[in-house]
Amino acid sequence: MDVEGLDTFSAYDAAPALDDGEPLGLGMSLDEAIAERSAAKKPAPRQPKKQGGNASARVFVGNMKYETTWQQLKDHFASAGSVVHARVMENRTGRSQGCGVVEFQSIQDARNAIATLHDSELDGRKLLVREDREDGQKPQQAPQKKKRDRGSDDVVVVGKKLYVGNLNYQTTWQQLKDHFKDCGRVVRADVNRGYGTVEFEKAADAAAAISRKSNTELDGRKINVREDREASKPSQARKRAKSNEGGVTRVGKRVYVGNLKFTTSWQTLKDHFKPVGDVVHAKLIARGCGIVEFETPEDARRAILELNDSELEGRPLQVREDREDRDLK
Numbered sequence: 001m002d003v004e005g006l007d008t009f010s011a012y013d014a015a016p017a018l019d020d021g022e023p024l025g026l027g028m029s030l031d032e033a034i035a036e037r038s039a040a041k042k043p044a045p046r047q048p049k050k051q052g053g054n055a056s057a058r059v060f061v062g063n064m065k066y067e068t069t070w071q072q073l074k075d076h077f078a079s080a081g082s083v084v085h086a087r088v089m090e091n092r093t094g095r096s097q098g099c100g101v102v103e104f105q106s107i108q109d110a111r112n113a114i115a116t117l118h119d120s121e122l123d124g125r126k127l128l129v130r131e132d133r134e135d136g137q138k139p140q141q142a143p144q145k146k147k148r149d150r151g152s153d154d155v156v157v158v159g160k161k162l163y164v165g166n167l168n169y170q171t172t173w174q175q176l177k178d179h180f181k182d183c184g185r186v187v188r189a190d191v192n193r194g195y196g197t198v199e200f201e202k203a204a205d206a207a208a209a210i211s212r213k214s215n216t217e218l219d220g221r222k223i224n225v226r227e228d229r230e231a232s233k234p235s236q237a238r239k240r241a242k243s244n245e246g247g248v249t250r251v252g253k254r255v256y257v258g259n260l261k262f263t264t265s266w267q268t269l270k271d272h273f274k275p276v277g278d279v280v281h282a283k284l285i286a287r288g289c290g291i292v293e294f295e296t297p298e299d300a301r302r303a304i305l306e307l308n309d310s311e312l313e314g315r316p317l318q319v320r321e322d323r324e325d326r327d328l329k
Contacts, residue, residue, distance in 0.1 A: 057084075057110050058103045062128035062211075064088070066096045066182075076122050077102045081109020095182050098212055101132050159203035160187075161228040162210065164196045165306070168219035171196070179218050183209040192298055193277055197228055252297040253280070255304055258289045258318035266290065272312050276303045291322055 061073065074086035082105035089097045104110045110131070118129040164176065173196070177189035180198045184205025189198045200206040206227070214225040257269065270282035273292045277299025284290040294300045300321070308319040 056107050056131060057105070058101055058132035059110050059113050060099065060101055060128075060130050060132040062099045062130075063125055064096070064098050064100060064127065065123040065125050066098055068096070068100075068123050070100070072122070073100050073102060076120070077104075077113055077117060080113035080116055081105065083109075091182070091184060097183075097208060159227065160201070160206050161197055161199040162206055163226050163228040164198060164213075165194070165224040165226075166221050167191060167194050167196055167223060168221050169193055171219045175219065179216075180209055180213060183212060192296075192302065194275070195302055252321070253295070253300050254291055254293045254322035255300050256289065256318075256320050256322040257292060258320075259315050260284070260288050260290055260317070261313045261315050262287050264290075264313055268313070272310075272317075273303055273307065276306055 059077075061077075064073070068088065070086045070088045073088060074083050077083050077086065083102060084105055085103040086100065087102075088100040091097055102113065104113065114129050114131065117127065119126050120129075121127070162180075167176070171191060173189045173191045176191055176196050176198060177186050180186055180189070180200075183200070185201040187199045187201050190196055198206075198209070200209065210225050210227065213223065215222050217223075255273075257273075260269070264284070266282045266284050269284065269290050269292065270279050273279050273282070273294075278295035279292060280295055281293040282290065292300075292303065294303065304319050304321065307317060309316050310319075311317070
């Protein structure tokens, strides 16, 4: 207790002090106090970072042969540095997706792999090697934008549907589906004369199928695979569709053909368009132009895609949808 006019005093005040003025603890020698203070001021040692969590120490490997194993992948990349882990990516059925990830002990090894092994050959295929951008986790799919087709009540999700061209006319929808099912779950497959569409459950599977299946062989023909562009926009054929009442045929089944040779006959015109679908009628409507009517709007659409700029009797044709609701009879 403090008394006016007297100095307060405690045992703490009587303890010796260090050079910086901080008093020692009671019962401690000077050496013990110095040792304790030094330990308290020394920063704790920093824990080394685990290399496995660093995405830049991993590389993504694409264009692999489906039969390539993780061991072959690891052995191939061992020349670039110390490989910690190699993995071949698989789908839900356990089939290889034709790509993988290799993790190195250091970032420098990963960079060396990109510099020295990109475009190198493994199992007869040139590899694509780049930094793995996913940080070891499965990438989250961005929400797909939905567009409503103005001509129907169906909602079409862009990016899940593919167009497949150059099919054999004898190829069935089941064969087409089987050819693509190792890329992911196929929701639907349809074929027409020489082309078809494949729709996947996931847009990521469709994107993988474009790179993996384009130029592959099906029924003796090398197919071409791309995103189905009609799934992302309203069908003009459907927008312009008219009823068959009064003998007027739906405009969506017809195409206008321009830049014809003046001597081209209707039969020559019809024969030129027969490979893309069932031609119902062909007619020359003026000098140098004509109309071709198909059995279905799909055949007409295919004619526009495949025969625009094709050559007939030495002239490149202009093929587009017929915009006039005319009676060809």
